[in-house]
Amino acid sequence: MNIAVIGGSGFVGTRLVKWLKTKGYNVKILDKRDSADYPELWVRCDIRNAPDEIAEYTELLTDSDKSMSMHSLLDALRSSDVVINLAAEHRDNVTPKSLYDDVNVNGSENICKACTELGIHKIIFISSCAVYGFAPAGTDETGKINYFNDYGRTKYLAEEKYREWLKNDSANCAVIIRSTVIFGEKNRGNVYNLISQISSGKFPMVGKGTNLKSMNYVENVVAFLEYEITHDNESGEHLYNYCDEPAYDMNHFVLECYKVLGKPKNKLIHFPYWLAYFGGLCFDLLAFITHRKFTISSIRIKKFIQNTYFISNNIKKTNFVPPVSLEEGLQRTITYEFLR
DSSP states (O other): OEEEEETTTSHHHHHHHHHHHHTTOEEEEEESSOOSSOGGGEEEOOTTSOTTOOOOOGGGOOHHHHTSOOOOHHHHHTTOSEEEEOOOOOOTTOSSTHHIIIIIIIHHHHHHHHHHHHTOOEEEEEEEGGGGOSOOTTBOTTOOOOOOSHHHHHHHHHHHHHHHHHHHOTTOEEEEEEEOEEEOTTOOSHHHHHHHHHHHTOOOEESOSOOEEOEEEHHHHHHHHHHHHHSOOSSEEEEEEEOOSSOEEHHHHHHHHHHHHTOOOOOOOEEOHHHHHHHHHHHHHHHHHHTOOOSOOHHHHHHHHSOBOBOOTTGGGSOOOOSSOHHHHHHHHHIIIIIO
16 A cells, blocks of 8 residues: 655654554655655655645755755655645744645645545544644543634644545545644654753743643554554544543653653642743743744743643544553653663
8 A cells, every 4th residue: 555644754754654664555755854764765745835836945945955856746646545644834933924824724725636636535634632722621522623823723724624625525535633742752842842851850840730731652643543544444534632541740740750760759849820921921022022932932831731631532432552651652752862
């Protein structure tokens, strides 16, 4: 079976390609950035282009990249049986903000158009639980759409592009996976930054620390993506939250990190939320004045103290079993990144 992984040069994409290769799939990577691990599988392609358009985004390319041809989406997806879209603009401070719509929404529309042209009937799309916004703890796939930022907004609008695509052909199948934050070895995202602060011994716990945080170990996510290649092949929409269980609350997460790091479990110092939020606003102002991006912001402080605990009732109806426990995934990540 031929699998096209859009965004396959990134963190999740690289792990997914490795997993799929071990399972015997024929894999092609579509990305505007080259694949460090699998250059022989890489095709330079930008989903912001119309399916049959080839454009040179020279501002995005290194000198070595500029010598490599850009492929149209139609050419890049030709002969694919299943398309997996991992490409996304997801950071809190993307500039210009139009990139959220260009990549997440318009890119998804271009993928759907290309699949229609080529007669590809199955697309697997990684969406986000950010579409629920600051949702009640335990929100499942029936939760209210209530995004609060451009990332959540454009992820939901992207989902709608796949739902429109489903209406075009009764044979079409769209798997939409709303994931919580993904972490693992070689990732430099929010979980890594949090563990890094804990490791430094200068971690300020904001709030009471009893808020629950859903998170996913990368190997479990790619295992579920591979599971969906051969399952849910009937036409229509198949919607899942993906959330590894059991979720940590922030106090237990920090103590577990101390345990793996071999640090004494000192009493956690809790800073009041109002004080931390005020500090975040100060960094927002500083970022506006200096045009710089900082790791601390008011929205990150607000997100930190929220319950971001989701469940997947739909996955519970399948026979999928995550290969790695969340605890083991955290241990592997900390050992690789901080103890090697």
